[in-house]
Amino acid sequence: MTVADANAEIDVSRLEELADVILPAAHGMPSASEVNSIAAYLDQVLDWRGDLRQPLARAVAALEPSLFTVDRLSSLHQDDEDAYVALTTAVAACYYLSPVVREQIGYPGQVAKTYDPYSYTEWVAEGLLDPVMERGPIWREAPE
Amino acid sequence: MTYRADVLVIGAGASGGVAARHLAEHGFDVVCLEQGDWPDRSAFPGTRPDWELAIRRDWAMSPNVRNRPEDYPVVHDDSDIEPLMYNAVGGSMIIYAGTWPRMLPSDFRVRTLDGVADDWPIAYQDLVPYYDAIDRQIGVSGLAGDPAYPPHDDYPLPPLPLGVAGRRVAEGHNRLGWHWWPEPNAILSAPYDGRRPCVQRGVCTSGCAEGAKASTDLTHWPKATAAGARLITGARVSRITLGPQGLATGAVWLDRAGVEHHQEADVVILAANAVGTARLLLLSADDRHCPDGLANSSGLVGRRLMMHPFSVVTGWWDDQVEGWQGHFGASITSYQFYETDPSRDFVRGAKWALSPVGGPLNHILPMRAGNEVWGADHHELMGRTFGRGASWAIFGEDLPEESNRVELDPDRADSHGIPAPRVSYRISDHSRRLMAFQEERAAESLTASGCQETAVASMIPYSGWHLMGTARMGENPANSVVNSRQQTHDVPNLYIADASVFVTSSGVNPTCTITALALRTADLLVQRRSEQKVPA
Numbered sequence A: 001m002t003v004a005d006a007n008a009e010i011d012v013s014r015l016e017e018l019a020d021v022i023l024p025a026a027h028g029m030p031s032a033s034e035v036n037s038i039a040a041y042l043d044q045v046l047d048w049r050g051d052l053r054q055p056l057a058r059a060v061a062a063l064e065p066s067l068f069t070v071d072r073l074s075s076l077h078q079d080d081e082d083a084y085v086a087l088t089t090a091v092a093a094c095y096y097l098s099p100v101v102r103e104q105i106g107y108p109g110q111v112a113k114t115y116d117p118y119s120y121t122e123w124v125a126e127g128l129l130d131p132v133m134e135r136g137p138i139w140r141e142a143p144e
Numbered sequence B: 001m002t003y004r005a006d007v008l009v010i011g012a013g014a015s016g017g018v019a020a021r022h023l024a025e026h027g028f029d030v031v032c033l034e035q036g037d038w039p040d041r042s043a044f045p046g047t048r049p050d051w052e053l054a055i056r057r058d059w060a061m062s063p064n065v066r067n068r069p070e071d072y073p074v075v076h077d078d079s080d081i082e083p084l085m086y087n088a089v090g091g092s093m094i095i096y097a098g099t100w101p102r103m104l105p106s107d108f109r110v111r112t113l114d115g116v117a118d119d120w121p122i123a124y125q126d127l128v129p130y131y132d133a134i135d136r137q138i139g140v141s142g143l144a145g146d147p148a149y150p151p152h153d154d155y156p157l158p159p160l161p162l163g164v165a166g167r168r169v170a171e172g173h174n175r176l177g178w179h180w181w182p183e184p185n186a187i188l189s190a191p192y193d194g195r196r197p198c199v200q201r202g203v204c205t206s207g208c209a210e211g212a213k214a215s216t217d218l219t220h221w222p223k224a225t226a227a228g229a230r231l232i233t234g235a236r237v238s239r240i241t242l243g244p245q246g247l248a249t250g251a252v253w254l255d256r257a258g259v260e261h262h263q264e265a266d267v268v269i270l271a272a273n274a275v276g277t278a279r280l281l282l283l284s285a286d287d288r289h290c291p292d293g294l295a296n297s298s299g300l301v302g303r304r305l306m307m308h309p310f311s312v313v314t315g316w317w318d319d320q321v322e323g324w325q326g327h328f329g330a331s332i333t334s335y336q337f338y339e340t341d342p343s344r345d346f347v348r349g350a351k352w353a354l355s356p357v358g359g360p361l362n363h364i365l366p367m368r369a370g371n372e373v374w375g376a377d378h379h380e381l382m383g384r385t386f387g388r389g390a391s392w393a394i395f396g397e398d399l400p401e402e403s404n405r406v407e408l409d410p411d412r413a414d415s416h417g418i419p420a421p422r423v424s425y426r427i428s429d430h431s432r433r434l435m436a437f438q439e440e441r442a443a444e445s446l447t448a449s450g451c452q453e454t455a456v457a458s459m460i461p462y463s464g465w466h467l468m469g470t471a472r473m474g475e476n477p478a479n480s481v482v483n484s485r486q487q488t489h490d491v492p493n494l495y496i497a498d499a500s501v502f503v504t505s506s507g508v509n510p511t512c513t514i515t516a517l518a519l520r521t522a523d524l525l526v527q528r529r530s531e532q533k534v535p536a
Helices: A011-020 A037-048 A050-064 A072-079 A081-097 A098-107 A119-127 A129-132 B014-025 B110-114 B125-136 B164-177 B219-225 B274-283 B360-364 B374-385 B428-450 B511-527
Strands: A003-004 A008-012 B004-010 B030-034 B075-080 B229-232 B235-241 B247-253 B258-272 B311-314 B332-334 B352-357 B389-396 B405-413 B417-426 B453-457 B494-496
Touching: A008 A011, A008 A050, A011 A050, A011 A081, A037 A050, A037 A081, A050 A081, A072 A081, A081 A098, A081 B360, A081 B417, A119 B494, A129 B164, A129 B247, B004 B014, B004 B247, B014 B030, B014 B125, B014 B219, B030 B110, B075 B428, B125 B511, B164 B332, B164 B352, B164 B389, B164 B428, B219 B229, B235 B258, B235 B274, B258 B274, B274 B405, B274 B417, B352 B428, B389 B428, B428 B453
Parallel strands: B004 B030, B004 B258, B030 B229, B075 B417, B258 B494
Antiparallel strands: A003 A008, B235 B247, B247 B258, B311 B389, B311 B453, B332 B352, B352 B389, B405 B417
């Protein structure tokens, strides 16, 4: 399976294998493929960030999945920084768009919250600022 | 017949918006030329799940990365800090954090007090009435009585929430005996002037869709245009024109289609930021009158660029504090190490502002503190730190040096073919000592606040939000570009309203002072209208 455009073709199967090395199942978190992150979100990520397509295709072509380890990323970083950035950004962006992953890390997204703007009177009354006030002014006098 | 305005303002950002509104409300016929467009709040990415991708490209703070038609490239190959800006009505306020500190009395007298750089020709007290007025225009949320400042009027709105992290660090500073205070922010904590309050989404620096964060497209331009000001967007100025009497006669500008126009005016106000204003003055060189650039008899146009070295110290607790949430902006601030202490190996100091850390992508593809970690360890790191941190954002005072400068690049140009600015800038050894000290203290602060681990991102290159100093203020035309009214010494009907005029940088975010100075300049123009020289 490939995602194609006029400039670059990305071998998605290869990318999924690479993604599972970059984000494997560990510490109670699923791997990239367990949440189907590349298949589900790559098009969306590349719609938003078309500039990643070419360097991502380069990274996928350059890295042989069966030989790929995380250590190999540092040499990719050295050899082709744009490809490294595209690969790690795309893999991470797809992964953290997954609702399953977001729920597991406790991230609801950037949500709107309401608050009482006058609740500050409580911590003022409780004395939180008292030590600061008791030390007195710390600004430096300057001649006019 | 050519239309001639009383005042032409170039740039519709912070200073341009404030000056235009004040002048229009006092009966001046004002025209403003802005190369960007009105911002479309529905397009701001902060409410979309991809917002952290967007801020790395289409909504980047760097014009070179964003690369929109209204942006101009800024060549910075020879700079330790990358200049950042936004071109639109509202200017860089669209993407600023919204923290709103005033400068301090000592900031205006660094030569007298510390023997470095130069004093300003005005004092803190000269700006106080304008600081107070601009706070009301903007709708600042804060708490009066900060002992780091001389007493001043209360803010119009109560402070924004401290949040869990702000509260913990406040308690940590109380244990250390160090200063902290709720940060004043140009972000509404309650409804004000027809605008809605902040909802703590934490995406201020990619545009505030709620309109709670102040920017002049919300706070000033609607009132300016209601008072008769005319704002032309998509209008890129290529040069200021000079008449036979040595007075500015207006500006040549190009529309989106590249068609050239000339706007005539009695008075011209540059409000294009310290890179854009210097660029325009240099572009306006005239072989006969000003071969080295307009208003540049001192040779200082473009020189003394200051950008505030910026470090981030992040700390992580062992429990959740929803570290992605909250205004950005800052919850609390500290001036504990702001003023000069003779026992240190540097003078002056830095202001700290406590900010959220961001969502998962900002966390693991750090633009701030931290390292990228992949493989199984990635999940361990995320489990240990995500949502558990807060960052001290530290701006150190940047002393002016003539070698730090803006010039015209001989090779690069904007989409209209106008030469791009080239920035040469080096962080000084003095700044490095100052920042190293602050970084160490900030890590101590977070440890004392209960953080289990800390990380320092020292003097981040992608941090040139604060552009200052390229047309400094002073009373001597031999060593300054504008006088204390921000009128250029060389061209009596040409004013500069933006941070180009800063004599020194202070160690605080500059927008509050930029707008106070712009209001003062406009107010003095109103007061001295009958004395103003204008072209025949």
